[in-house]
Amino acid sequence: MNTSWILGLKKSENRCISRHNIYSYFTVKRFSIENLFFFHKGKPYLWKQLQTIEVKIFDAENIRKGDMYTLEHEPVLGIDLMERAARRCASSILNDFGQYGSLIMLCGTGNNGGDGLVIARVLRPYFYQVTVFCVGDKQNVSPDFSINYSRLAETDITIHWLAEDLGLLPSLLNSPDVIVGDALLGSGLNKPIANSIYAEVIECINHAGKPVFSVDMPSGLFADSNQHIEAKSSVVKALKTYTFEQPKLSFLFAENNPFTGEIQVIPIGIHPRFKEKTHTDAFYITANEAAELIKPVNPFSHKGTFGHSLLIGGSVGKSGAIALSAQASVKSGSGLTSVILPEKIIPIIQGIVPEAMCIGNSGTEFIERIPVKTDVFSAVGIGPGLGTEKESGNVLKNLIAEFQGPKVLDADALNLLSENKTWLSFLNSDTVLTPHPKEFDRLAGTHVSGFERWKSQVEFSKKMGVYVILKGRYTQITTPLGKTFFNSSGNPGMATGGSGDVLTGLLTGLLAQGFPMIDTCLLGVFLHGLAGDIAFRKKGREALTATDIIESFSEVFNKIHELKRI
Numbered sequence: 001m002n003t004s005w006i007l008g009l010k011k012s013e014n015r016c017i018s019r020h021n022i023y024s025y026f027t028v029k030r031f032s033i034e035n036l037f038f039f040h041k042g043k044p045y046l047w048k049q050l051q052t053i054e055v056k057i058f059d060a061e062n063i064r065k066g067d068m069y070t071l072e073h074e075p076v077l078g079i080d081l082m083e084r085a086a087r088r089c090a091s092s093i094l095n096d097f098g099q100y101g102s103l104i105m106l107c108g109t110g111n112n113g114g115d116g117l118v119i120a121r122v123l124r125p126y127f128y129q130v131t132v133f134c135v136g137d138k139q140n141v142s143p144d145f146s147i148n149y150s151r152l153a154e155t156d157i158t159i160h161w162l163a164e165d166l167g168l169l170p171s172l173l174n175s176p177d178v179i180v181g182d183a184l185l186g187s188g189l190n191k192p193i194a195n196s197i198y199a200e201v202i203e204c205i206n207h208a209g210k211p212v213f214s215v216d217m218p219s220g221l222f223a224d225s226n227q228h229i230e231a232k233s234s235v236v237k238a239l240k241t242y243t244f245e246q247p248k249l250s251f252l253f254a255e256n257n258p259f260t261g262e263i264q265v266i267p268i269g270i271h272p273r274f275k276e277k278t279h280t281d282a283f284y285i286t287a288n289e290a291a292e293l294i295k296p297v298n299p300f301s302h303k304g305t306f307g308h309s310l311l312i313g314g315s316v317g318k319s320g321a322i323a324l325s326a327q328a329s330v331k332s333g334s335g336l337t338s339v340i341l342p343e344k345i346i347p348i349i350q351g352i353v354p355e356a357m358c359i360g361n362s363g364t365e366f367i368e369r370i371p372v373k374t375d376v377f378s379a380v381g382i383g384p385g386l387g388t389e390k391e392s393g394n395v396l397k398n399l400i401a402e403f404q405g406p407k408v409l410d411a412d413a414l415n416l417l418s419e420n421k422t423w424l425s426f427l428n429s430d431t432v433l434t435p436h437p438k439e440f441d442r443l444a445g446t447h448v449s450g451f452e453r454w455k456s457q458v459e460f461s462k463k464m465g466v467y468v469i470l471k472g473r474y475t476q477i478t479t480p481l482g483k484t485f486f487n488s489s490g491n492p493g494m495a496t497g498g499s500g501d502v503l504t505g506l507l508t509g510l511l512a513q514g515f516p517m518i519d520t521c522l523l524g525v526f527l528h529g530l531a532g533d534i535a536f537r538k539k540g541r542e543a544l545t546a547t548d549i550i551e552s553f554s555e556v557f558n559k560i561h562e563l564k565r566i
Contacts, residue, residue, distance in 0.1 A: 059223065059224040060188060060190070062280070065274070069274040070271040073273065078144050086122065086215075094126055096240060104180050106183065106201060107133070107183045108185050109136035111188070112217075113145050114148045116183025117151075120132050121148070133167075134160070135184055136163065166201065174208065178210050180212045182215065182236045184202070187223040190222075192234075199233075206236065211239045213241070213242065217243065218236040223249065226256075235259045237258055240261045252474040281484060287526070293515070302335075306513045308338065308512060309378065309512040310374065311508060312367065312386065313339075313382060313384040319345040320385070324502050326352075326356040327352070332513075338358075339359065340359045341358055341359070342361065368392070381407070381507065383504065384410060384504055388416055397423055406432075408431075410434045429466065434468075435470060436472070458482055458484060465480045467518070469507075469525060477525060485521070489525075493535070493541035502546050531549045534552040538552075
């Protein structure tokens with residue numbers, strides 16, 4: 001099941017302000033905008049009624065500070081905040097795992113372990129057996145852990161302590177009809193746990209092969225780094241992770257998915273003023289952002305109002321790529337779309353996209369030159385199906401040097417850049433590159449993990465002064481200011497040929513209409529993913545095609561405009 005966090009961001013990348021404290025959450029198995037709503041203090045609200053809500057992604061230190069700030073500025077004790085969070089978590093666990101007969105809950109001696117103790121106590125009536133294993137030094141526990149341990153001791157739940165060896169744990173894990181709860185370490189982990197009792201317990205859990213849920217974080221995984229990468233055997237492999245308040249940074253990289261499993265965010269009421277005033281450079285883009293960014297339509301508009309897109313690409317054998325880009329541009333709302341093509345494929349493209357104006361050049365099988373002045377166009381997208389011949393490289397080089405308007409560089413344009421890296425220094429801040437991971441590696445060097453690639457992407461955007469859209473499950477947008485926006489929409493069915501070409505056409509069309517670069521990136525990436533989600537709902541993963549994504553554009557734009565008017 002693909003869980004979506006339906007929260008939003010302010011329009012500007014520099015000013016993200018939280019205005020409301022959200023006390024509940026809404027998730028969907030398949031994205032359905034008709035049902036998007038929130039609970040605020042127990043009452044349902046459409047997201048527009050709540051104005052704008054942001055999701056800032058905080059590091060482990062600021063997560064801890066958020067808890068402390070809430071306790072200092074709200075009439076709530078730490079033990080009560082823990083009870084509230086754990087009870088909400090327990091409710092979701094029961095909904096997801098209630099068919100199992102017994103629960104083994106593993107608790108560390110800190111506050112994450114305290115959450116586990118509450119969960120065990122709350123779930124006791126729903127399982128015929130609940131067993132708790134506390135791991136660590138019995139003399140060194142957090143105050144809230146101590147209180148909840150005393151409360152648990154008053155029940156009929158059996159409690160074991162593991163300090164030096166695994167004791168009964170392996171044999172109990174072999175019992176039938178068992179689920180395992182992981183509340184060992186949480187988001188406060190700040191050093192590797194190799195050669196500790198925690199590592200032994202985690203390896204025992206993973207070896208047992210039972211269904212596992214993790215509370216806040218899979219134990220052994222760091223919230224904001226990949227320090228675990230050399231010791232993956234010491235990270236819990238959860239079937240589901242119930243994380244508090246916000247997605248953690250490490251959840252957003254592919255190498256950590258085997259540990260997190262499905263992720264559900266459970267708000268616990270962290271004070272909104274802390275979110276508002278605390279700085280971060282990482283954000284999570286969601287549906288509310290798109291509704292904020294979309295423009296109202298002037299009834300006196302004409303096709304000139306919405307700009308003129310130019311797409312450059314296509315070659316013999318690769319005509320489909322530029323055809324998809326042209327279709328996406330036409331359906332993005334761009335007033336006019338022109339396409340520069342090699343002569344041989346003009347009849348093909350004209351037949352597929354009659355709304356686009358095709359411009360031939362002296363090349364018959366690939367593009368050899370740009371036969372028109374580019375300064376008459378509002379925005380240019382180049383790369384889909386372009387090829388990497390020397391002449392096509394010169395076309396790209398001349399475009400970079402001569403066209404000062406907004407540009408989208410994709411596919412073969414990126415391959416040509418990777419072969420001619422000195423050209424990168426001539427790109428301006430009105431440029432967005434849209435690589436997939438391998439294309440980015442060719443530009444910036446190889447990377448051993450998604451986390452490392454993201455760090456490199458941030459530095460690349462800052463150094464080159466360009467926007468980079470790194471396509472993937474949580475498509476990452478980095479800006480020249482060093483900010484990152486992770487996208488929430490999209491699904492594995494979009495991992496199909498032509499999906500990226502569609503994004504290129506959509507981005508070019510939005511830029512032509514006058515959307516600022518940052519707005520174009522956020523809006524374009526989200527709408528592209530949402531169109532893919534709608535197509536997924538209709539076609540399924542295997543049968544989903546790039547054309548299906550384009551055919552969903554009308555539904556996506558209609559829904560976004562409806563939400564804008566609410």
